[in-house]
């Protein structure tokens with residue numbers, strides 16, 4: 502488990518309550534900013550769960566865990582990924598922080614002992630989405646973008662909210678199209694491309 506191998510990571514005692522333990526881990530490692538963000542994402546994801554008939558606790562847990570790897574430096578993620586023989590796509594090579602979704606999944610399962618596949622899947626693809634995404638995957642993907650971690654309201658906010666009137670697929674597709682059309686995509690992650698092609702085929706056929 503990577504957390505035990507990095508000497509700068511502080512591991513506070515766990516209580517068994519996920520929300521408390523996520524908050525403690527982020528606080529002890531100087532990531533109050535991430536804690537504020539994941540609480541927002543968990544709230545929005547809970548609302549999406551209610552709206553689209555998903556399991557609320559699953560979506561809240563996914564929201565809380567999705568950026569837990571913020572306590573690891575991107576260079577350390579890259580070193581660990583190379584040493585571990587991970588398959589690393591071009592986007593991750595160019596922008597190592599893109600690995601954070603994969604490390605968040607590893608921390609969720611290896612440290613928090615989460616076994617729920619819906620949670621782990623959504624966490625692992627919350628930045629890129631993936632081919633044939635599940636409703637839980639798309640809900641977290643959208644919740645993360647609506648409760649974004651930067652100043653003000655995201656420029657795609659109204660368009661994505663409106664698209665939710667149709668479906669999670671449409672909202673995901675509207676967000677991805679907006680990002681690409683407005684030069685906001687740093688470099689297409691291989692799973693982003695697969696997700697986009699999948700959604701395009703489903704929604705525009």
Ligand SMILES: [Fe+2]
Pocket residue numbers: 567568601602627628
């Ligand atoms: Fe993230």
Ligand SMILES: [Fe+2]
Pocket residue numbers: 538542567568645650
């Ligand atoms: Fe996030």
